[in-house]
Amino acid sequence: DTEVTQTPKHLVMGMTNKKSLKCEQHMGHRAMYWYKQKAKKPPELMFVYSYEKLSINESVPSRFSPECPNSSLLNLHLHALQPEDSALYLCASSQGILLEKLFFGSGTQLSVL
Amino acid sequence: KNQVEQSPQSLIILEGKNCTLQCNYTVSPFSNLRWYKQDTGRGPVSLTIMTFSENTKSNGRYTATLDADTKQSSLHITASQLSDSASYICVVSATGTASKLTFGTGTRLQVTL
Numbered sequence: 001d002t003e004v005t006q007t008p009k010h011l012v013m014g015m016t017n018k019k020s021l022k023c024e025q026h027m028g029h030r031a032m033y034w035y036k037q038k039a040k041k042p043p044e045l046m047f048v049y050s051y052e053k054l055s056i057n058e059s060v061p062s063r064f065s066p067e068c069p070n071s072s073l074l075n076l077h078l079h080a081l082q083p084e085d086s087a088l089y090l091c092a093s094s095q096g097i098l099l100e101k102l103f104f105g106s107g108t109q110l111s112v113l
Numbered sequence: 114k115n116q117v118e119q120s121p122q123s124l125i126i127l128e129g130k131n132c133t134l135q136c137n138y139t140v141s142p143f144s145n146l147r148w149y150k151q152d153t154g155r156g157p158v159s160l161t162i163m164t165f166s167e168n169t170k171s172n173g174r175y176t177a178t179l180d181a182d183t184k185q186s187s188l189h190i191t192a193s194q195l196s197d198s199a200s201y202i203c204v205v206s207a208t209g210t211a212s213k214l215t216f217g218t219g220t221r222l223q224v225t226l
Contacts, residue, residue, distance in 0.1 A: 004156070042202060042216030043157070056213075090156050101147075102214075104156030 006091050006105035014113050015081060021108045023074040023091030031097045032074040034066060035090040037107070043090055049074060050097045081112045115140040117205050117217035125223045130193055134220045136186040136203030144206040148177050148188050151200045151219070160188070160201075193224045 004025045013019050023032065031050050035043035048056035049068045063085075065077040074091055088107045094100040117138045126132050138146070145164045149157035161170045161177040163186070170177050174191045190197055203217040 006156075040218075040221075042218055045213065088154065092156070101159055101162055102157075104149075104158070106156045107154065109154060 004091055004093055004103050004105035006089075006108050008108060009106065010109045010111075012111045012113060013078065013081065015083070017081075018077070018079045020078065021076040021089055021091075021110075023076075023105055024072055025093045025103070026072055027093065027095075027103065028071075029093035029095055029103070030071060031094045031100070032068065033092040033094075033102070034074070034076050035092065035104075037088045037090055039088075047076075048097065055097065078110075081110075083112050086110055086112045115205070115207060115215045117203055117215050119201075119203050119217040119220050121220060122218070123221040123223070125225060126193055128193060128195055128224050128226055131189065131191050132193060132222065134188045134190075134201050134203075134222070136188070136217055138184050138186070138203070138205045138215070138217075140184075140205040140207045140215050142208045143181060143184075144208040146177075146179055146186050147204040147206070147214075148175070148186075149202045149204060151202055153199075157202055190222075193222075195224050195226070198222060198224045 007022045034046040037043040045058050046060045047066045052068045063080050067075040090107045091105040092102045094102050120135045147162045148160040151157040160175050163179045176189045179186045200219040200221050202219040205215050
């Protein structure tokens with residue numbers, strides 16, 4: 001299994017809603033990532049987890065809250081988002097935190113109304 | 114500041130033709146360079162990863178080259194197919210950056226009949 005699975009594929013939410021994005025991998029990877037990608041722009045790193053601990057937070061607003069329940073799962077909890085947060089949210093994983101190949105999920109296309 | 118620049122920004126070619134995409138980077142100290150293919154609304158898929166000592170690497174009809182002296186890379190696509198239509202992203206990793214990658218803005222390739 002060489003896949004990173006993200007759910008849901010699409011999400012529409014209001015600014016007062018609370019929702020969660022989920023990511024799962026069964027490759028035994030110990031590093032997992034959240035990226036945000038706006039249309040026609042490169043992905044921007046949001047968070048990195050290494051061995052289930054948050055190792056990098058790229059100054060992301062607190063309305064985005066990551067969680068790593070175990071080595072295979074990564075969640076992104078969303079609360080009180082703004083319309084400008086609408087984007088493709090990509091999860092990725094790698095064997096370790098340095099040099100390794102990144103495997104990306106298909107992403108969650110998020111629209112905030 | 115670490116930067117990755119790609120050219121052309123977009124490209125349209127006929128099916129069956131070859132094309133070459135360019136990537137120039139100023140990332141230092143250099144660790145590796147990756148080419149990804151990203152379909153619209155999907156996550157990036159790795160095509161090649163090249164380290165300092167590698168000049169050429171192939172993956173099917175995709176051939177990447179790297180000149181670490183001039184800090185340039187190219188991705189050559191042979192006998193293009195309609196399914197090659199996508200964005201191609203050059204990503205460069207610097208050593209000691211704990212998984213931080215510098216993404217190029219991508220080349221949007223359209224293969225037509």
